[in-house]
């Protein structure tokens with residue numbers, strides 16, 4: 508089993524702290540000097556005279572410029588996102604992916620006046636999505652480095668279109684934080700968030716299933732590249748969406764028996780889509796509520812929760828992990844894969860992006876690997892540990908297992 512290949516990173520709070528987390532101990536040791544450095548730095552950075560002189564002095568100029576640029580990027584971030592949204596909605600990037608175009612060609616294709624197209628293209632050029640080439644008589648516009656990356660990533664494009672709803676909900680972030688905002692668009696889009704235990708009929712189930720599916724290939728690649736599932740003979744994917752993750756598992760692992768469980772409307776979509784592939788007989792789709800309905804019969808070697816746990820508050824997350832543990836074979840494993848909080852490489856996506864996304868959705872929160880490990884321990888799983896992934900921005904992984912024999916949970 509691949510879990511034994513990775514040295515466990517302890518997530519348990521009940522072990523001696525020096526043993527449990529040496530990095531935390533080192534940080535604690537350096538805390539007094541860090542605090543005095545921070546207060547010195549912050550006093551200086553709040554001082555306008557210091558700001559002016561460091562912007563002029565040759566040694567500090569680079570840092571001063573970089574900091575003011577970063578601050579401006581935060582201040583203007585919403586505008587950048589909207590410029591990007593306009594480019595996507597007007598299909599500018601797809602158009603330019605076929606080669607550089609003139610202003611008149613782009614304006615005609617986007618249905619804009621020359622002036623409006625010029626304004627948009629200059630803005631896109633400023634944020635590296637488009638490149639303006641005026642070296643010849645006639646200026647032409649091509650994809651910039653980020654525009655080219657975007658064209659290769661349909662999941663990102665789907666997210667940008669979806670942000671129309673999210674950004675409306677974020678119109679008053681303080682009201683969201685205080686819980687005084689009116690019903691959000693995201694809570695309607697994700698029906699199970701508004702009505703836990705079953706999809707409300709007004710949710711556009713196909714739309715949210717497609718949204719998840721477009722980014723799933725990327726996530727599946729990351730999971731399967733980091734964690735070898737070939738030891739597992741029976742696998743259950745809870746909340747498996749349209750089955751894209753299990754299809755990737757089926758490609759990697761031709762002998763496993765695969766099961767997916769999701770709410771009735773989504774399970775219908777999964778059954779239809781999987782039925783059209785060569786995996787129709789190997790992936791069994793079950794319709795049901797993973798909090799209330801019985802799980803598919805028999806025990807599983809591996810139960811996966813891919814981008815599921817962060818959608819739910821702690822009590823529900825614990826219930827889900829406990830139910831999953833009860834369906835494991837001895838020696839079986841529960842795997843949680845999602846962007847996780849607290850990490851150096853994942854904080855922007857987990858703590859900032861998902862923190863507020865889930866707030867607007869109305870339930871759930873991003874968790875650190877340690878917090879997920881504690882929930883696993885409370886659910887009766889042992890040896891909870893993190894499996895490193897190459898791109899924590901896409902997903903991190905925590906697994907917990909039950910011992911092979913002689914243990915009963917009551």
Ligand SMILES: C[S@@+](CC[C@H](N)C(=O)[O-])C[C@H]1O[C@@H](n2cnc3c(N)ncnc32)[C@H](O)[C@@H]1O
Nearest residue numbers: 699719723746747748769770773796797813814
């Ligand atoms: C964020 S999506 C993740 C889908 C998929 N695992 C992926 O990563 O693409 C959450 C999934 O959980 C399903 N779900 C939510 N609540 C559920 C419940 N109570 N029972 C079964 N499935 C549920 C949703 O229908 C949806 O497909």
